[in-house]
Amino acid sequence: MTAPVGTSVGMGLARVTVSTPKRRIDVALPEDIPVAELIPNLLRHAGENAADEGELHGGWVLRRATGALLVPTRNLAAQGVRDGEVLHLVPRRTEWPELEYDDVVETIASGARRYGRSWGAAATRRCALAVSPAIFLLGTAMVLFSDPPWQVPGIVSIGLALILTVVGITLARAMSDAVAGAVVAGSGLPFAFLGGLLVAAPNVRLTSLGLPHLLLGSVLLLVFGVIGYVGVGAFSRLFAAAVTVGLLGGIAGLLGFSSMPSAGIAAVVLTIGIALMPGYPLMSLRIGKLPLPSLPQRAEDMLADPPMPQRSTVYAAVARSDEVLTGTLLGVGITALASMAALLLDGTVTGVILVLVASIAMLLRARLFPTPRQRVSLLVGGIVGIAMVAVAGGLVAGSNLMRFLLLLGVLAAGALVLVAGVLFSKRPPSPYLGRFADIFDVIAIIALVPITCSLVGLYSYIRGVFASFG
Incomplete structure (x- = not known):
């Protein structure tokens, strides 16, 4: 008997044969669902009254051909169930004698294979x-160790x-090895940025x-990121991150030609x-050319197919x-950390406040x-930003009392963080808490602008303009 199942193994299905007391079932089972949730569906195909009979002998369990019990709380993938295996649906109280063996060495090897390939x-x-x-990146250190010019x-x-x-x-x-190509091409991105940074540098x-x-370094990073994205076609997040860092770094470089202070540029x-x-x-979605459904504009469009x-x-x-999207967020996280470091090195109270607000927003x-x-880039950026503020506060604290506080x-x-992580891993936060988080998220992003x-010095400039009229 073949049970109706999904279409492909690529969707996380294990094609197995389940032997029951009355029949054998060829079935494709999801690999990421606990065994206890699969057994009720198997009982529907195991024969009439199979579920009711389980009440007489303590329920049903799945065993391998060796008699090994499949743990009900774990899924098939975690227990190493593969395509083609024969599983046995038997009463829980059934005694299944252990297989005898005559080769201790083979048994030791089999046990060792259970702990990893x-x-x-x-x-x-x-x-x-x-x-x-990592070896390629050592080359950037060799370049940095060079002397001017x-x-x-x-x-080079x-x-x-x-x-x-x-x-x-x-x-x-x-x-036809896009993964290796992405690794090699991605290793060239730091060299592109470093080359642009140094090629026009004076003897300083x-x-x-x-x-x-x-x-100049950001422009070259942007160019090589675009070339890698178009040419390689794999691990595009790496090249998207390079493009994002190049764009934001280019903005910082262009602002450097103005009279804006360095802290203002970083902000x-x-x-x-x-x-x-x-x-x-x-x-x-636009860059990935994702096809989106078009809304009907006329009555005829509703009937069109x-x-x-x-x-x-x-x-x-x-x-x-x-x-x-993943690469863009990674690039934003990298640029945010660099900007936060520049603001903290500037040492102004306003810069510290901006770093805190930006970290909370992320x-x-x-x-x-x-x-x-996608989350990890923003989480790391926010956590590291707050950590940098804490470290900077400890360095500039004037007394041990301030450090203790x-x-x-x-x-x-x-x-x-520990209590929230443990609590929300067991049950999701309430909708009210989520709504408060949405409100504070918007407030934090909006607050970045006035800070x-x-x-930048905009307020001082406006005060000077109005003072000139007086």
Whole structure:
């Protein structure tokens, strides 16, 4: 007997054979659902009165051919159930003798395999793809260790970025290995930024470089990010993050040609990155070319039946949009941390307030993104921002009493996070709490604008204008 099930194994289904006391069932079971939730559905196909008979012998359980019990509270994937296995639906009180064996060494090896797979070709590939970017990044340190003049190190960095990008695109297009191509091309992004930063630098120390050099580095990072996004076609979040950092860094570089103070420039970049966050999902849909349903404009449109796009096309567009959104949020998180560091180094009270408000805005906005890969960038940015404020407060505190009060605040924040995490992992927060979070989210984003205007010096300029009329 074959039970009606879903369509594909790629959706997380395990095709197994379930042997019951009356019949055998070929069925596809979801891998991510606990076994206890699958048994009632299996009993419907196990024969008449199977569910009622379970009350006479303590219920039903699933066992492997070896007699090993499938834990009811765990899913099939966690217990290693694979396609083609034969499972037995038997009464709970049925005694299933353990299989005898005559080879202790083989039994030891079988037990060891239960705790994880041995190192194989897939592990070698993953290790190489993880280690090689770290080795490539050592090259940026070698460039930074160079002495001025910086033109030659800058040209070398740009050349390395170009080589790595070409090799990455070749791997993705000619060798059909988009993952390796993305790793190689992504390794060239730091070289592109560093090359633009140094190629036009004068014979001064690196700490003396200004915003015009940041502008050139950001432009090159933007260009190589676009090339990687178009040429590689995999891990697009990496290149989308580079484009975002390049755009925001370019804005900072352009503002460097004005008379705006450095703290004001950092505040403007931070505010732009966070204030535009509500529009990033829509932007990602446009860039990913996600097909959206069109609303009828006339009565005839309601009766029309336009052809639907292919399912594979929609899936590909969803993946592209998700990658763009994830990369954009990653770029915003990186730029926000750099801007926060610049504001704290400036040492003004207004800058510290802006860092706190921006961190709170990022933490509150993170709850609106459904996937962990999108939330983590904002969560890390917000948490690190608050941590930097705490560290800066401890460094500039004038007495041990102030440091003690700061310690109490840190401990209280940690306890609050722990209690909230444990509590909300068991039951979702109330709608009222969610509504309060939405309100404070909007307030925090709006509050960035007047604080930034203060750091830019807009209020002083307006006061000067009105004073000139007097």
